[in-house]
Amino acid sequence: MNAVNIPVSGLVFGLLMVLPTLLLVAYFRLGFGKQLLVAVVRMLLQLGLVAFYLKYIFLLDNLWVNLVYVFLMVFFAAVAGIKNASLRLKKLLVPTFLAMLFPTLITLLFFNGAIIQITPVWKAEILIPIAGLMLGNTLKSNIVALKTFFMLARKEQKIYLFLLGNGASKKEAARPFLKEAIRTAMAPNLATMATIGLVSLPGVMTGQILGGSDPVLAVKYQIMVMLAIFFNSLLSNILQLLFVLRQGFDERDQLIPEIEN
Template identity: 45%
Template sequence: MDSVVDISWLTLGLFSSLLIIPFSISRYYQLKLSKEIAVSVGRMALQLILVGAYLEYLFKLNSLAINVIWIIVMTLIGASAITSKAKLPRAKLMLPVVTGLFVALIPMLGIIALGVIKPTPFYHAQYLIPLAGMLLGNSMSGNIVALQNFFRAFEARKAEYEAAISLGASPSYATLPFVRDAIARSVAPTLATMATTGLVTLPGMMTGQILGGASPMVAIKYQIMIMIAIFVTMSLSVALSLKLSVHSCISRYGRVLVNVVHDDAI
């Protein structure tokens, strides 16, 4: 297999001119998204360039302490983004979400590093950091969907919840139907992706490895591993976040201490 083909900055800049298409669509339909598109693309490019430079240094340094600190920072930023995007109060939900992400992520990374890939050393940044990023990124989307659906259920199914509480049910029991529905909705996109992977889509990790010169069969094995890891990590993090949110955001008498900020665009 050939080594990966580099892309010149000039070529990348010319390719970026294709962004005129979404800009034109926004203008034609008066979506008023031009500024948001420009800011999002600009931030993405700047952040990736800075992270790319940092990761090159991180890979050379390859320190266990630095890798752990970086993963903790990634987890904290991810949890903050989840509460922000879900339009929920950070003060009440930050700890449940961080705990859910961290408890689900760390054992999975350990299993992959020590039992599957087995890099030398086991904390090799070239494997640990990208894997953590993929697992956290997918867990973020699952947690956003789960938390939004969970807390909005208190309004959509208010009578059902209040009836359960009035009959003496504990908050955990009264919210169980909401938790079930939130988990089911959060994992549905990943289940759909897994069911069509290979037939409809060629996932990013597999495509990246093939473009990087890896054998298609090696890339497929890595992709199967990461898809299972993503699904397990997301499922566990969502379940833990919701369980801890019930204890953090609902009083012992069943009063909900969190209000969802309504945003029809979400």
């Protein structure tokens, strides 16, 4: 089976779908028409650039180039995560970057070396797409984890202070917030894993099938990718929140108000 190409006319018709979308947004006064247009333009520019330079990165397939590219992906994911969680970039950039970087590198090495067993493990055409899949999902779960944690820390501040006053450490007093934040962040991943194949055919599998791969091979990749994404997101969320406990509280174990925008 060969991949079905999308002609230029097909791309034009696809972009025309934005028009009825904008009309619906305007009719129901949803208020994000401008953001939608900006998002579509940015998507076109960014993916156009990706299509151009990834072609040469794949041909070059250099270890250091690949690692730099992954580091940049993690950096921009960390920046986006902090901004979308409405937190101070300067205060949390380094811990968020590290909380995403370490799990991603560990998962990538294991995925490439032990699961699909490619040589070398830094092969660009595998390393970069898998890193993108993991970081995209990790970014979403990290945003939810951060928002949930700080919401609970404000809402349940009296409980936190009560536990501190009764001899609990900062980590012990904040443990209920940590647990709930992680559970909330990982809930969509669990739901997706439990219904995959019944409710939806996910991106990796659909992309491979459309690209001409055997459905059995596509299913193998999808299962492994889902497990890798779940592990990566969970480990990143845990590290992120542990770092927040260090950076987001003062020497008296009080939440720093300035950490939130």
